Amino acid sequence: MNTNQDADQLDAGRAAASGLAASERNGAPHAEELTAPLLDVRNVSVRFGNLDAVKNASFALHRGELMGLIGPNGAGKTTLLRAVVGLQEITRGDIHVSGLPVGRPGDPYCARVGFTPDVPMLYTKMTVRNFLRFIGRGYHVSHAETERRIDFWLEKLWLTEKSKQRIATLSRGMRQRVGIARTLLPDPDVILLDEPAGGLDPVGRMHFRDLLIYLRNVGKSLIVSSHILSDLAEYCTHVGIMSRGQLVRFGSVDQVAGAGEGGRCRYGILLAQVDGQPRNVAQQITGVSDVQLARDMLSLEYAAGKQSAAELLSHLIGAGLPVAAFFPELPNLERAYLSSFTNVQPGDQALPSDIVPAEQA
Amino acid sequence: MIVRAVQDVFDSAISWATFRLRGGWPVLIGLFLLAGVAIIGLMQLSLAGTHGPNAPPHAALYEYKLWAWWLCVIQSLILGFGAFSAGSSISRDVRSGMMQSNRLMPVRPTVAVWGYLYGAFSTALAPALALFFIGLVVYPRGHHSDLAWIFINLILLLSTALWSTLLALGALINGVLYNTFFIAIGVILMINHSFALVPAILLMFAVYYHAGTLLLAGHILGSTLSNIALAALPLFTITLFAGAVRKYRYPLRPAFGDYLGILLLLLWTAANYIGLRHRVVLYHRVIQLWRLFGFARVPAARLEFFVALATILLLGTIPVSGAAVLDQLPRRLRRDVPAPADNAAPEKLFQPPHAPTAPARDTANSAPAENRRRRRPLGLLTLLSALIIAVLFCAMGSPYKLSPGPIVETGAIILFAYLGVYAVRRAAQRTSGPSSSIISKAWIVTVWFMPYVAAGIVDACLGKHRPMPGKIIRDISPLCALYYHWYSVHLPYARLGVAFAALFAGLATFMVAAAERRLRRRAAGAETFASPAMTASVPENQ
Structure with a gap:
């Protein structure tokens, strides 16, 4: 796909994301716009007195990239997110959003970045629609346009029926959705969500996951801070792990998940029937490790990547195993996450007990 | 438009x-x-x-x-x-x-x-x-x-x-x-x-x-x-x-x-x-x-004059504390550094004290990210302003013939009092961040007001026939020292007020030096034990 096609697709996607007809959006992004990072964080440090809340963090996110930010409580995730939107003054470093330096309140960058904290900030005495009208005014969106965007996002977030209700009467999960609508209404390029799924029920989480994938696909850059690693593995393109104020790992999900185990992946194989010793057969294959058999399900580790997966499958069939189904498991962020703390000195840092494993999430 | x-x-x-x-x-x-x-x-x-x-x-x-x-x-x-x-x-x-x-x-x-x-x-x-x-x-x-x-x-x-x-x-x-x-x-x-x-x-x-x-x-x-x-x-x-x-x-x-x-x-x-x-x-x-x-x-005129002096002295701690905090801020975001296009912004014209430091600041910003700190001669500037105000106020008070000539003492007491507040705020900012405001307020209450209360207690205990210890304790407070100066009574004790003010300013300055030394030592220690593995890196393909 060439750059112009990319630009057209992104333009259409962005128009949809802002609740606009594609024809009404002016100015397709140029090639530089597609290659330049939407969010550029360089050597950012935040200090509170003697405490280094964030230490020398650097990363960049491009269009369509979604970063999951994980780490134990007090690791500096929220401080980093607040610094990115300019709510937290930084001690050192530079942050750029869509090429604009992050600075004082009211600066032009404000229109390009949106932030939803874990407890959304809302005028609870207002109705949902009036609150979003207020946000539209604050971002200098015309009245008609605001109304269109409100309708679009209320529908997208399953809030249409609640539009005339006062926010004070809404449940925590609903308020969370209003908070997300507040963030998305101005159509920011970079979206930061701090513990967004905290107040959502299982169906709400599903909707939320779909929403994130949608936003990612329309070319937004997102950072989602969460403790639910299984969710992050599903929709994130990138992962950042924070510990004691430092961004100890950052990269694509595959890079980070593989980083702790030398670029390896876990594969699941459903056997048509269990004859002989399939476990031993699998262990004979070069490069295979940690083979486990539970009834008719064989699980093993092998090199990550499409080519390696094809190679492993051919080896398994060649070895005479009756393969009924073959699938690489999702990247194991939990292991990568835990391995990030193996170098921690005893007493320095409590192990991340607040992380919710996949099976409990 | x-x-x-x-x-x-x-x-x-x-x-x-x-x-x-x-x-x-x-x-x-x-x-x-x-x-x-x-x-x-x-x-x-x-x-x-x-x-x-x-x-x-x-x-x-x-x-x-x-x-x-x-x-x-x-x-x-x-x-x-x-x-x-x-x-x-x-x-x-x-x-x-x-x-x-x-x-x-x-x-x-x-x-x-x-x-x-x-x-x-x-x-x-x-x-x-x-x-x-x-x-x-x-x-x-x-x-x-x-x-x-x-x-x-x-x-x-x-x-x-x-x-x-x-x-x-x-x-x-x-x-x-x-x-x-x-x-x-x-x-x-x-x-x-x-x-x-x-x-x-x-x-x-x-x-x-x-x-x-x-x-x-x-x-x-x-x-x-x-x-x-x-x-x-x-x-x-x-x-x-x-x-x-x-x-x-x-x-x-x-x-x-x-x-x-x-x-x-x-x-x-x-x-x-x-x-x-x-x-x-x-x-x-x-x-x-x-x-x-x-x-x-x-x-009474002298009472009104003294109240005015006290309120000015108290209000003067605002710029002194402000200067101490700003002086301690490490180089912040570029928000404080004018971009080339911003140099002509009208509000910049109303900040003449920035002008002489502008070239130095630009040089600092072009230096590597490390060790860049926004240094402005704010402390000196504020203390100078305090001195000017003290002299002006002495001039204001002179028509009332409240005292023959305490201009130098008044100036010295105000200067030392501000120096103390400046140093305490600076030290507190270095060590405790946001709670520094509380520490500097506690300093003002303790050094400026508490001696008056303590002297009252001492006087009550010893009786009025032995007023000296109470007066000496009162002189610890710059407010009381100024009061004695302007009422031109007990001048021998009033001079003591200047000495006390100088002593407390010196003590506060020592606190700053100690706090900064301790932080430098701690920073050096942290660098020694820093693990290169903990440094985040952006993958090359990003």
Whole structure:
């Protein structure tokens, strides 16, 4: 796909994301716009007195990239997110959003970045629609346009029926959705969500996951801070792990998940029937490790990547195993996450007990 | 473009939201009608007995004259309520976190703070407007001029603007219970007529005398002094508004930094100076309004002078603390560094002290990211200002012949006192960050006020026949040391005050040096044990 096609697709996607007809959006992004990072964080440090809340963090996110930010409580995730939107003054470093330096309140960058904290900030005495009208005014969106965007996002977030209700009467999960609508209404390029799924029920989480994938696909850059690693593995393109104020790992999900185990992946194989010793057969294959058999399900580790997966499958069939189904498991962020703390000195840092494993999430 | 700017100011999102949260148009129209109907109804009731054959002559005229006064009082109350709503709307947003959400919007801080003031005040404006229209009818019937009523409203609006800005600033700084605090202060001022002891406040109260003369005589008496008082209101309002905007923009920094704090201090000193010069005239004018409450005695000149000096000394700690905090800030975001295009920004022209340091600053910013710190000679600048104010104040006090020549001692005590506050704030900022403000306030209370309490206890224990230990303890406080200087009594002990001030300044400076040394050592230790594996790296393909 060439750059112009990319630009057209992104333009259409962005128009949809802002609740606009594609024809009404002016100015397709140029090639530089597609290659330049939407969010550029360089050597950012935040200090509170003697405490280094964030230490020398650097990363960049491009269009369509979604970063999951994980780490134990007090690791500096929220401080980093607040610094990115300019709510937290930084001690050192530079942050750029869509090429604009992050600075004082009211600066032009404000229109390009949106932030939803874990407890959304809302005028609870207002109705949902009036609150979003207020946000539209604050971002200098015309009245008609605001109304269109409100309708679009209320529908997208399953809030249409609640539009005339006062926010004070809404449940925590609903308020969370209003908070997300507040963030998305101005159509920011970079979206930061701090513990967004905290107040959502299982169906709400599903909707939320779909929403994130949608936003990612329309070319937004997102950072989602969460403790639910299984969710992050599903929709994130990138992962950042924070510990004691430092961004100890950052990269694509595959890079980070593989980083702790030398670029390896876990594969699941459903056997048509269990004859002989399939476990031993699998262990004979070069490069295979940690083979486990539970009834008719064989699980093993092998090199990550499409080519390696094809190679492993051919080896398994060649070895005479009756393969009924073959699938690489999702990247194991939990292991990568835990391995990030193996170098921690005893007493320095409590192990991340607040992380919710996949099976409990 | 101008229309757009005006529209932004009066129709900003924040003013819209604040207005809506206070009920919006239905409440505004309802209050307008309610106030109008209630006042007209009451007026009709009171005028009912003034007609007919048994009514005394000119009864209606006297009734209208009385209503002219009542309208003044009710209007003051309504506008006062409007001022408190501005403070409460800000404290509500600070508490709920909406202030942060609003900071994320592309709304200029000036427009945002104005939006809070204007949006909250608009609810009070409706009944005030109803009263204004009623007053336009009532005043001519009470043989007063319409212009007098218009001018009274202007005066009330100006003083309301000052109060609402002060409350808004308080709410931005503290967030909680600031209204209660200010109400308490207001009540104390009214009860103890201590406002009359502070020459600057006495001057401010002259505007109400101004309004009173308009009402009584139909023209302005002693207009020069009253006009000065009237001009002082917007000057203070603008300075406080600038502080509020600054606090909105940088929530973790002091509202009044170096230069803005000095401006506030200079304004306060000037108001005190004028108030002190015309104290007898002002007191007699203001007292006319308060005679009913039994305030008739003019306080002693030296007492008024000392109170003014104490308030100036206290207010002077604002720029000193501001300078200490700003001096300790590491180089922040580029927000403090003008981009090339910003160099020509008009506001930069009003910051001459920055100009000599600009080339050095640019060089610092072009250096590697490490070890860049924004260094400005703020401490020195503030201390110099303090010295100038001390000398000026000595000059102010000299006509009263309170003391033969304590200018040098006064200057030294003020300088050492400020040096102590500066050093403590600086040390506290280095070691404890946000709680540094509490530490420096604790220092002021302990060193400036506690010795007076301790001396009182010592005197009570030892009896009046042995006053020396109590006086020595009092001299630890710079305030008491100044008191002794200006009363020219116990001069041998007064000199001790200078020595104490120097001792405490030295102690505070030592604390700074110790704190900085400790931090340097800690930073060096941290670098030694830093693990390269913990450094984040951006993958090459990013």
